[in-house]
Amino acid sequence: MTLPDGSQLDFSHPEAVYPGRLITFEGADGAGKTTQLQQVADWLRSSRILGDRPLVVTREPGGTALGQQLRHLLLSGDWAVVDRAELLLYAADRAQHVEEVLRPALAAGSLVLSDRFVDSTVAYQGFGRKQDLTLIQTLNRIATAGLTSDLTLWFDASLASCLARRQARSGPLDRLERSAGGFHQRVRDGFATLAHREPDRIRRVDANGDAITTFTAAQAVLLDRLESWWGTTCAPVSLGQGG
Numbered sequence: 276m277t278l279p280d281g282s283q284l285d286f287s288h289p290e291a292v293y294p295g296r297l298i299t300f301e302g303a304d305g306a307g308k309t310t311q312l313q314q315v316a317d318w319l320r321s322s323r324i325l326g327d328r329p330l331v332v333t334r335e336p337g338g339t340a341l342g343q344q345l346r347h348l349l350l351s352g353d354w355a356v357v358d359r360a361e362l363l364l365y366a367a368d369r370a371q372h373v374e375e376v377l378r379p380a381l382a383a384g385s386l387v388l389s390d391r392f393v394d395s396t397v398a399y400q401g402f403g404r405k406q407d408l409t410l411i412q413t414l415n416r417i418a419t420a421g422l423t424s425d426l427t428l429w430f431d432a433s434l435a436s437c438l439a440r441r442q443a444r445s446g447p448l449d450r451l452e453r454s455a456g457g458f459h460q461r462v463r464d465g466f467a468t469l470a471h472r473e474p475d476r477i478r479r480v481d482a483n484g485d486a487i488t489t490f491t492a493a494q495a496v497l498l499d500r501l502e503s504w505w506g507t508t509c510a511p512v513s514l515g516q517g518g
């Protein structure tokens with residue numbers, strides 16, 4: 276990154292190629308990310324498809340002790356959070372998460388599944404809150420020190436499905452969920468734009484159907500990627516048959 280005085284700041288890690296891989300689960304509130312992540316983790320564990328490779332399940336915000344405090348500040352309170360403060364709090368959570376959880380896990384060869392990562396910031400704060408996308412990209416680079424996902428599953432369900440699922444889920448809506456409808460449409464457009472831009476890294480998974488149908492679609496993408504990374508082969512396991 277070039278500073279105003281012309282000097283260079285390099286936040287990237289020289290050892291940025293890791294033996295592990297990072298898969299992120301993205302999509303709108305209520306699309307089913309957490310449901311799918313749990314099903315994928317259960318499948319990977321029970322099928323032993325990863326052999327001795329560790330599986331790490333984490334999330335943003337809130338993947339670290341500091342992050343849990345930040346998550347509370349971001350989502351739970353009735354206090355005002357201006358847009359730039361929201362952006363910076365997410366960046367702080369991410370910086371801690373990357374150094375404390377993601378890099379060590381990837382360096383140890385783990386498969387890491389993260390419930391949200393940088394693409395959420397672009398979709399929510401960039402497209403949803405209409406903040407400057409270049410600024411967001413810069414902040415993301417600082418927060419991640421150049422770490423990117425190896426695969427992102429974008430769970431795409433209609434706004435109506437997401438709303439119905441959020442309402443059916445017990446508990447009050449959080450601060451971002453309470454945002455007006457136009458916001459959620461822009462967030463969806465944001466994920467669509469990102470997926471169009473990076474079709475290899477970001478794969479859309481139709482999340483309008485029931486959880487098993489969605490899982491089957493995600494599993495097909497995952498099997499293909501695991502095979503290309505590690506030559507692992509494993510027949511798809513039907514959830515309905517004890518998989």
Ligand SMILES: Nc1ncnc2c1ncn2[C@@H]1O[C@H](COP(=O)(O)OP(=O)(O)OP(=O)(O)O)[C@@H](O)[C@H]1O
Pocket residue numbers: 302303304305306307308309310311440441443444445482483484485486487489
């Ligand atoms: N495919 C599906 N069909 C119907 N209901 C679903 C489906 N997937 C998840 N649900 C239900 O919808 C609700 C939202 O799902 P989930 O919490 O997994 O979404 P999420 O994307 O993680 O949401 P958030 O962004 O708020 O964390 C839950 O009550 C879940 O049981």
Ligand SMILES: [Mg+2]
Pocket residue numbers: 308309310390
């Ligand atoms: Mg969730």
